[in-house]
Amino acid sequence: MSSLDRLAVAPAPGATGAEHRPRRYGEDRLHLLVRDPRCVFVTWEISPALAALASERAREERAPIRYQIRVERIEGKEAATKARASAAGEPVAGEAVATVDLPNALGDDGWYVDLPTSGGNVRAVLGVALPSGFHTLLFSRWAAVPPEGPSLEEGRLDANVSAAETAPISNPDRSGYLSILLHAHLPFIRHPEYEDSLEERWLDEALIESYLPLLRMLEGRAERRAPGRITISLSPTLLAMLEDPLLRRRFAKRLEQLTTLADRDVARYRGDSRFGPLAEHYAERFRAARVQYEERYRRDVAAAFREVEASGVARLITCGATHGFLPLMDLREPSWRAQLGAAVREFERQIGHRPEGMWLPECGYAPGVEAVLAELGVRYFAVDSHAIEHARPRPGAGTYAPLHVGAGVFAIGRDAESSRQVWSSTEGYPGDPDYREYYRDQGFDLPLEEVREFLPSGGTRTHLGLKYHRITDRRFPHREPYDPETALERVRAHAAHFVRGREEQARGAARGIGQAAFMLAPYDAELFGHWWYEGPEWLDLVLDGIGASDVLDATDPLDAIRRLPRVHAGSPHLSSWGEGGYCAVWLDPVNDWIYKPLLRAAETMRVLAKEGDRGEPARARALKQAGRELLLAQASDWAFIMKTGTLVPYARRRTEEHLDRFERLATALRGGTIDEAEVAGMEERYGLFPDLDPGLFA
Template structure:
């Protein structure tokens, strides 16, 4: 082999669970992603396993996503969601009977939903165990992420950075029965103070955006085509800009091709409200159902019907184009690097299936085409480090993969108010641990719940949503709720008057990380 391709898929969603409501709009984030991305990815892995294809992928599963997948309430609600999709597709088969094109698309959706239900029931609703089995077969390496996906450099509180990292480590070990070697930095955000926590957690590698590696000191001799080691001995990989641009770019990226399915044109907006109401995320307002009949082409009434066969063929063509570009990169680099170059291609997992509906077909075609040549091989970052152990020592530049490459997505006029509140809560958490760290019983429970509320308030998702304006009211309310609960627990612990009934209600609502260790904030 002349070079290696390391595809890293980052799977994350914020912890959204509302047992106090029968149906909750934002819980559908999990349901849509599971239907369009994660179950199809499991189908691909099983097909590749049965055909003995040489697959080696890295999958980052955030602790919040894993916690939701394992939650019995959300499992039941997702099963109900799938049944609703099947029922709606059956109604669409009848409604579109006299329109051949639409009827074929309705049949496609109906069959697809039936297959996903069969798969979900077949894995006994346990997606975590389902993905873990492909780690055992060697197709996947599963790594972890910060506990609630906090932008670590912005916490500016070493105990909180430590807690985000070590709680994620403990959670991964309990769930998967093994340690994660790699760590996905949320938003690829690297800065001062991150290394110490990763070193204590015994993590061996992480990824930064392109400029985070190219701006390292001293300058990396081989650019992003080889990892570096930090002075602490943790390996750092840089994102390959060409592989990223071909998939992510609004102008050049494959998902914008006109033949692909339009994400926004959904029957939840097109059809009579009473007809679709039972299947909407919120019955009082229009929303996505997951059944979409149009391609990206044009606008409004000018859009063409979605041609599924054509879109799948185009995904194969794009996979061939992507592979050819990577082969040309490797050939240009021949003899210029100490070891065969590694092209690191990290993506949000939800791009493949949710945002880009044909993304799974792209991955499938790419894997099959890779198997037909002998220049480029799939690899994980840890495999590459195990094979080639000697690399340059340098310190990466503070950076992220967000807009403008730094912190402005999470610190701007829409969300900068969050950070001062977090800093007060973080200092208070350390105070609580110093006072009550050895406590047991009710005090210990209250301390653990305070830790959960602080972790949930630190999630990067809330400032991101405030910045994009997609669900700002919900994001603002989540931050306020978690901080108010934290401060109430702080007051109760300080005055030795813990309200056990209220604490139990909190434990039942925000129930992730049952074994959380508050001592990490000491």
């Protein structure tokens, strides 16, 4: 993906209100969010009282009122200490590094400001410029700005105190440990008001094409006691949908419909040597999925994941409760604790134990997150490559060694080589001409009257999962028929190529750093089967290849960490695995309007959580539901969808609806006017996370 052009100083289009309902609260607030090493976003609101005070000052000096935003910086080794002192109420001033005149401070509420240099800690100060000087009205919290490159100071590999925690359970003489980490996540979508929702089908597609095939593959490995282990991150929203009775019933019906459609295709293509065998392939596959889901799992997919973990072929971890993007939560620890703490609690409820690791949503890391993870007993978290490579001090081993960030918590960085061979649009395996073409589907290819009954309510054309063509040649629209046997030959070749590449990589890295190399290969779970139909078979063969290797072990991150005699210690920086490597995907003119109400809601929830339920059952329910609505509004999926331009009205509507519900509940909690029937209705619609503790928000 290409990097976005950094925005120049300009008012944020998201503040115009053209595409969303602007929210004004009549309160004084100022927030600074870091977009990337050279750009910050400042959002604010000035109350009528403060605006009147500023106007009075200007009148006293007989000068026109001129609002300004100044960005101040503190840097050096004491920057973090000064930022903490400022948060505690001590006066701390920094050097002004950017100044912006605001032509309409009372109308606009968001500006991007370019920074002259990267690094350090910055804050925004909003005030009025008068002949007597600059008069401060509001200031934001300090925020850490990431550096643009590696540190000049190189760190060294030190003894790993975690290495002696347990006896080795895999070969300690390998040149490398490969940890394949699949992230399974979908936003919480449940629409009882519709008979068949287009958005609910995201879960159906992921189950049919990714989760059930991956489980079948892992169960097969467990049966034949094949070596190797992968790690799977199950998001709490995904787990909540997997246990929802309504969604279970609807998925069972969906499987029945697809079996019917596949049987019709068998009849349609009988005698057709190109498509007939493939139609039978799909019919058999859907029947097998029905047996797997209905008879073997009794519709309990979470239990199936528990079983594969118990068999030893997979380790399960989790991510943020609703996949909230942590770097843009200005309240920081309380918001992080709510997202991560609710996730740990939900994972423990559904899986039966606390997670050892955490997939930070979007691999979004901000300095300080590790302290919250340590509180929760989480031992490691995944970040993108540059979070490790640009850490302070610079880790000489790069991503080939875990980074100890304190309190027994490790940051593990994505291995760029492993990722490129799967993700790259030019070098990646999924683009092979013999693999199945995702975008040719019977939902679009057949006449509408033949598929209408299988489409969502309203007859919107969409993917149905029956795809009869291979990629062929991306340069041209023509597609040849898909042949699963030919594709399987390419899977074998690609799996062998991947294993050889990792062996060579591990040997070279091990020679360079003087110990076995750690390599993290993280992928979206939905890549395997959904986007890349042959993906589960490829993964199975990769694990077989590594199992036969005398160079590599395929194991989970914590197992690998315990086997490495030395690790680096240091501090990573703000980062993500999104386009550009920072926050630009989730903080852009098309979605930045969400942050003022989200940040206000987080602060409101903190106050309400500190007040507690006062022993009142109705208040306890309302408080818990307010927490749910805030978490759901924070989901990174909505900002991502707005940025990518897919189903934007749905993403915008979900954000607005959760904010509206939260604000109604907050008003009722503050005023003692709780409507229990209204709360019950909200619980019926969005009652996920039954064990949610509102105290996490305090």
